[in-house]
Amino acid sequence: MVVPTEIVEPVRIEVRDGHRLAVRRRGDGGVPLLLVHGFPCTSRIWSHNLLPLAAAGFDVVAPDLRGYGDSDFAPDGCYDFAAFDTDLTDLFDRLGWNRAVVAGHDLGAMVGIDLANRYPDRVDRLVILDDSMPDLPEAFAAAGIPPSPAKPAVYDYQRRQGRHADELVAELNTPERRRRYVGEFFGHRLWCPPDAFDEADLAFLTEPYSDAARLRAAFADYEVVMGTRPVSAPELIDRPVRQQALVLIGTDQVTKGEHAEQRCAIAFPEAVGPFWVRGAGHFLPWERPELVNRAIRAFCGDLLLRR
16 A cells, blocks of 8 residues: 555644644545544554545544644643543534544544443444454453463563653654654564555654654553553443444454454444454555445445435
């Protein structure tokens, strides 16, 4: 995949008390569709999806989460699911949306899961573009699903970002080093096939992380996971998602867990899928955008017909 020739530039929208999110938007008046990025991405990861989905009849909005890309840093220092959700529901209000289809990837998928459980009347249906699921150990065990095995050594970044974030940022003391570090997640860390991203892709996708403060903000989510950063409210990922959900998982990634089909049946009782996308890894919006666009269009075909 290559960087698209037409890039939707972000605009900054105030969501609350001077706090602004950078938002890429196309298709005003269509079916509301929120695209939520994860790490090590920004809203740029949706560059191949915005225009085709707008053309299909969606009002497509891809924000940078607080602290990421061109959005403001957290005014309260919080980078947890509840804080992200507050921004997103405030954004809904600013856009005049009552509810929306929410598509998420990586951290964005977990934000979408929490959003669907925290504000069920605001999420029409959910699209998950990896194997992110609610954390339901007791329900999984009752169904005979064994615990996930120990994570491979390639996950060492989680410990460093979650427990030693300041030291890591200090080591990455030039824009080039910061961008190279982020670029490794698209390369040797095995999140995707080795040829999924070329140099132009990496230059485009890693550019926001040339800033040390942006990289440091992105590590905050890992601090939440590791328990080294307080949260603004308890996470709501400890229950199944009741909305209709579409789940797509790339096969070529070390990050995928085991027993995805069995877990999905419990975590998303109204799921379509999971569908396995062969020859693709963790970054489906960029690696297989045409398939993602078609899948979302088909999954929401009834909503599109009502417009």
